[in-house]
Amino acid sequence: MNDAARHYPPQIRIPATYMRGGTSKGVFFKLSDLPAAAQVPGTARDQLLLRVIGSPDPYEKQIDGMGGATSSTSKTVILSKSESTEHDVDYLFGQVAIDKPYVDWSGNCGNLSAAVGPFAVANGLVDAARIPHDGVVEVRIWQVNIQKTIVSRVPVINGQVQETGDFELDGVTFPAAEIPVAFMDPADGEGAIFPTGNLIDELDVPGVGLLRATLINAGIPTVFVDAADLGYDGTERQAAINGDERALELFETIRAQGALRMGLIADISEAAQRQHTPKIAFVAPPADYVASSGKCIKGADIDLLVRALSMGKLHHAMMGTAAVAIAAAAAIEGTLVNLAATRDTSGGGKRNAVTFGHPSGSLRVGAEARLVEGCWHIEKAVMSRSARVLMEGVVRIPGDSFQA
Known part of the structure; x- marks a missing residue:
């Protein structure tokens, strides 16, 4: 037992929130809460997120992680106060492969976009002076993957994010508060809407x-x-x-x-x-x-x-x-x-x-x-979604799961 303790590092604790957004679920992190090596893009960040989610898993079940063994539940989000004066929060999305050792950073998750605004309000990423006691706060989100703006209208009651409500979304079992989300100029990056120039x-x-x-x-x-x-x-x-x-x-x-x-x-x-x-x-x-x-x-x-x-x-x-x-x-x-x-x-x-x-x-x-x-x-482009915190606290992963 003592030999094992000397040879195997203990688990580390990383503050995290598990959230549903639309018809997806993911693990949300504040950038500043990640270990220093994972606060920048690269191998260490990818290895950490893979271990959190439980990938790569040849059984395709993600039993040893937070993932749910589907593309809708093998997701991670990293948020920080925006570096832009025109936005409140910078939103980076990582789609974690289930059976392969990689994280795909090539696009956004529109469903989890609905959870970004509520997380930002609840975690101090939005100026407190802009949050009403009762009403709606407009959260301007910079989507880092595709370099685009998303505008989320988050309902607030007693100065806190309102999560419960009667808005029903097919694919989600229980009703919740409605969150309208607008994707501004949604062509990915600087590309044309039709890359080939053809409609068909x-x-x-x-x-x-x-x-x-x-x-x-x-x-x-x-x-x-x-x-x-x-x-x-x-x-x-x-x-x-x-x-x-x-x-x-x-x-x-x-x-x-x-x-x-x-x-x-x-x-x-x-x-x-x-x-x-x-x-x-x-x-x-x-x-x-x-x-x-x-x-x-x-x-x-x-x-x-x-x-x-x-x-x-x-x-x-x-x-x-x-x-x-x-x-x-x-x-x-x-x-x-x-x-x-x-x-x-x-x-x-x-x-x-x-x-x-x-x-x-x-x-x-x-x-x-x-x-x-x-x-x-x-x-x-505009649609209504809903979002809800499922669990918050810390995730644990073995200390040697990533390159420090």
Whole structure:
């Protein structure tokens, strides 16, 4: 026992908060609370976050960590007071791979974006003078991964974040307080909304041939394909896709081809190390279906159907950033998303908002599109989410889990 104590370092304690944001969960850290070696980007930070979440795990269960063995629950967030006078908080998101030893920093998590504002208010990252006793505080967030602004409206009661409420979000079991979130100028980085310049491209997909795709860069780079072109109807739930290895391989092949065409990778082999982006989704006109909760979704109540994959698996609901991409693509006439949302399939309707059906239910999102000097521009995309603290305190990891 004493020999073991001398040879194996004790666990260290790191202040952390476990939060739900939208239909995702993640471990939130203040940058200043991380060990010094992990306060800067690099190997030490990645190793620390991998160990916190419980990756890489060949069993794909993340039993020895905080992850929940799905892309929606294998997430980390690092927050700090913003270095910009125009923002309150700097928000860095890390998508942790489940069975591989890497953290993907290439994009944002739209769902956890809803939890950033409440965390910032509760943890002293927003000027106390701006927080009302009762009301709403607007939190301006700088999304570090994609270098964009997010504006969150956080409800406050008695000077504290209001977490409880009656706002219901399909994919989340219990109601909570509504948090409207606006993604400003959501084209990722400085890139064009349509990297190829086309509303619809044709991808040469091995085993499929030429496949129509809308390649859009809004919220998060996303590859949209038509469900019917792949033999689907858009009402599929997780078991229909995630239980079919051939289907998963096909979607990954399409995603990789889309990434190459969008200029996100230089060689097709690089796609395996960039799982977080781009996303891939398939769309279809509205139809009746039964959601995973047993709720009946009527085609008359939605504008289109969308199913999206994240980190190689069909998502149980919809990623927040992909919802931004859906809103943006729906607002632009002639994209596959806009065509699916137009019941006569003529693509003849400009849409400032759509309600789409996903495996867990439906979601309404809005976006305003403008054509400026031949290029499409999205001023902002808006949706409502909710967020809640699940646990706060410290996480523990072995002291030799990262390079100090």
